[in-house]
Amino acid sequence: MFNGASNFAKEVDFAFLFTLVVSIFFLVLITGLMIYFVVKYNRKRNPKATNVHSNVFLEVTWTVIPTILVLIMFWYGWVGYVDMSEAPKDTLNIDVTAQMWKWTFKYENGKTTDSLYVPVDKPVKLNLHSLDVNHAFYIPKFRIKKDVYPNQQRMIWFEAKELGSFDIACAEYCGLNHSYMYNKVKVMPQEEFSVWLNTTVPDSTTKNDSTNKSTGK
Amino acid sequence: MSEAIAVPKNGKHPSYLDYQGKHKGFLGWILSTDHKRIGILYLVSILSFFMVGVTFGFLMRLELLTPGRTIVDAQTYNSFFTLHGVIMIFLFVIPGIPAVFGNFFLPILIGAKDVAFPRLNLLSWYLYVAGGLLAVISILLPGGPADTGWTFYIPYSVRTGTNVSLALFAAFVLGFSSIVTGLNFVTTVHRLRAPGMTWFKMPLSVWSFYSTAWVQVLATPIIGITMLLVIIERAFGVGLFDPALGGDPVLYQHLFWIYSHPAVYIMILPAMGIVSEIIPVFARRTIFGYKFIAMSSIAIALFGSLVWAHHMFTAGMSNTGQFIFSLLTMVVAIPSAIKVFNWTATLYKGSIELATPLLFVLAFIFQFSIGGLTGIMQGVLSVDIMVHDTSFIVAHFHYVMFGGTGFGLFAALHYWFPKMFGKMYNEKVSKSAFWLLFVGFNTLYFPMFIMGWLGMPRRYYDYLPEFQIYHVISTVGSWILVIGILIMFGNLIKALVSGKKITDKNPWGGETLEWTIETPPIHENFIDIPTVHEAPYQYKLNEATTLKTQEVK
Incomplete structure (x- = not known):
């Protein structure tokens, strides 16, 4: 799966792997939380809900952290792409x-x-x-x-x-x-x-x- | 709207299903300007085309079970994926949720008797049917069905002898249907909200229908004119896009994606609205971060209109173009992430009933997250170069369009079904159907991610033997999925015919306006237009009971 055979392979595979790991982290986090909440706050176990309206700290956190992460991903992708777009002189x-x-x-x-x-x-x-x-x-x-x-x-x-x-x-x-x-x-x-x-x-x-x-x- | 409401029988107004207007029977349906009846017309026609699209998809998967010829030849296969794409995109996913549930529920959700332009609304359905028929005719006429893929890339779409012009014209007509619906919804939301319903007291699905409507109005004309230009190119060889005549095929791609990328948000935003609507009802609590969810819809509509060229990262754009479009693609992921986090947080400390609509919604969040995260991977330039035009992309957009929008539509169908028809479906069967759909869907599409990363290009009739294992798993998934779809629709049809009657106004315990009116709704929804005092999803009862328990202690 990660056995590329050119000068670009390492860079591309690293960018792929990095985004993959971050993606898996968030997917597991969200899915895990969903399942946990559905089990823990099931109507049988928790007949009375509690209203939680909003939390600015949380909203800012889950806006800023993903933004930083996608910017890092963007950068790896861009650097890798620039290499592909410019051929060296002696080819x-x-x-x-x-x-x-x-x-x-x-x-x-x-x-x-x-x-x-x-x-x-x-x-x-x-x-x-x-x-x-x-x-x-x-x-x-x-x-x-x-x-x-x-x-x-x-x-x-x-x-x-x-x-x-x-x-x-x-x-x-x-x-x-x-x-x-x-x-x-x-x-x-x-x-x-x-x-x-x-x-x-x-x-x-x-x-x-x-x-x-x-x-x- | 000027017609007087029929005299109540036994002091009760007849439901929209029994209501007798100027016309009776079948004509009473196809000439009705009642937004609810138009919603049902759309429901029937859109689900019919969905089944046609499913059939083509099913046959494609069957062909790919073994390398080489399995059931059809290459030309037929190429038509299959073109028709599957055209039908699913233009006749199912784009109109889908807005045309069916937007029409039926948007006016009710904002406390109105109908949309702003009921006749235009009916016109939009006729345009839809006309476009759908044109697409069907293009399959049957001599020349053969289009074989260009739903993207109609030039020069192939100018070279091929199949009925491309007619298929393009069908898409052109369908575009008008979409524009008219969008225009209607924008006006309705601006002009017909009930007294007291300020912008931040609107249900979240209204926010998403509203943002979608703007994209429909602003972006669709671009695809309309582009499709016409391709027809002209085919008929007269003007040389706008055809490089043999001095035209530029890359210009065509820009014009195509300037609409077709925002169209992705026309497809997904309404489903996001459905999710925001359903979670608080089945968690019995307020939505978490109402304003963030509402504003993220607008942000998605705005940024989503500026990222089209990420479909063209291998086309040889300037590095400036690549830089900007990659960066913006990353940015557009953020509002979607905000929504997902807020939905998950809404489950926290709820009192959750795992009913069928919520199951579909949770599957939406899971599958949309996979679709969205792999979307970010494609936004990463160097990775996109590798996975562009491979089955990785096919998997990605099916996770968003089907795992997202499709599941969102099924969620909405199960959520509003009792309100729409006054009948209840068998919940045991609907849950089994859900699990089949969920397992089938993921078995069908997940292997495509792996294949794609390994280098399996898309739109391939045949493939190298090393990919067969993934194709076999995927095809088996398609069988499970189709069984799930048939059981789901069978269950709903059975409910219509012989399901338990429901007159309860509010079977799920929702707090939006549709749950305050009759089941099924009366002709003009409300006898008296309600006055709105509260934002939706307050669930004040929770706070009252909390106080009480504290007092007892």
Whole structure:
């Protein structure tokens, strides 16, 4: 559940975990109190109610504490997002084309593939555009997502931290085969990637990868 | 309102159910301008569409039981989730509580004989029915039902050959129904309050209907014009939103959410009003923090109108936009939290009767809290990037819309049922139905949070095998939920036909005005308009008895 494979994973997972813990605390508090009151002040046990109108101290407390907490959450989210929104200068640039219902990746040297191949530990910048309708480029393991529009450019970047193969999904509804617009990102050691990139022979594995559905394992 | 009240038989005025106006029988219903009869018309039509929406939802869950094809193909599934969304949003949740219970009870709660514009009120029902029929026709015509999702995102909604224009027009017409209701309620609350009923003596549900009405009046025109523009785009290719013609699809999203986010508050605020109404009655004590609850409704309506772009955090907005909309989203959580705390505190030292309406209300608080807290998680920018457009979102808004508003509507139905029909339902059955609904609901939607965080995108016909376990649990939940819904409605219908008759004005021990009039209410509610001296939910008896016990000691 918390096994992200990119440079953003730690930050996103921490923000998620923090909000989750605070949320669980409040949910348990409220539900616990409700059940306790319903049992303790049940009509059978407590036939006469007592009126308690309001308490300014309580009202201020339960306004101020949640406000501080949500502001802290906001800050973690914002800091994490700023990192995602600004790519470093020295990146590997890849053009990504989305269309109903497949992805195409084009590297700086003109090499084109169906699956995304990237080196580990190196910032990669993807320039996203669509040929038809809206799509969204989503790599759950990397904690990244960006909508992809026709006639407009969007950018997304990441630094893969783990070797292996991870799912790329389309996250914006795009018609009939939306749920089959899966592909893979393959993270390779840097030297292996350089070799791969400069191999001009059509890669036979690429074709096999283009099967729309994969196990994600 | 100018018609004279019929001559009392046996010194008793006939109830609105027996009342004979200009028209009789069926016409007496569909041509009635009585707010109570219009409320019943809405109740029947809205619950009918709810069952249609439930059917589509049920079929979707069945399809998702196994990966690959289970019962239908992808195109049909895409229409299912579009129709489920359009019907549930525009024909059930948005009109829901205001059109049914607002119509029936708002005038009574403020001591009025009817709403300010009874004829407009009837018109709003006709617009609703017309919109509903258009939506149904769009399913049946050649071309096939819309397959765009209820959001109608451009350019897909311009490209697809299905009957999108008709579905959009249906939503456009339904928008007018909503605006007319809103206009009516704003005017009614301003002009028709009984003597002595100052703003802070209004029942809390009136506050929530009032804030909702403002949002309906101010925000709905924006969706109306946007839907029309999409129809024009489809018909004439003007190039407003379609990027192929130089338009901007992101502009469409802004316009869509400028209405559709405030619409979320149109959906939830009335349910919050119901909760504030029911808790003091079954806890037999004053509400805790009346003014805070009332003002938080206004705050929600105000801030809720300024957070629409949090639906677009992955669209590539400027960082300034992301910053502002994320911050405001966090702020809008506070008034909701204040309400939840005040409701919980109202149970403190009460004398609580765990009747069916209160069960639904407690489930509302639990489920709305989950919906609200996960809403905060989505407001956190970096987390939203991960969960945006996944089933996490689907779970979140079902916890708010169904676990919140839906359960609120069922609470209201069980709370006011005896007053509306003069009949009582079987409480044992209604409680069993509640537990089925509660267990079914949570089994259905909770797994979606986990799936979503693991990366299961929404609106997916098919899925990776690793997600199957969650889908199976969720689908089983949908079966339990549907059984609960059928038992609940079956129980209420049985009560209408052969339920125990009730003439008691105040079976629950409420202290708002509807409990001072006949059961069921007479044609114009009050023989004499009451004068209000006290804020609602005083339960002075508690203080009197406390004093007495002290004296005895």
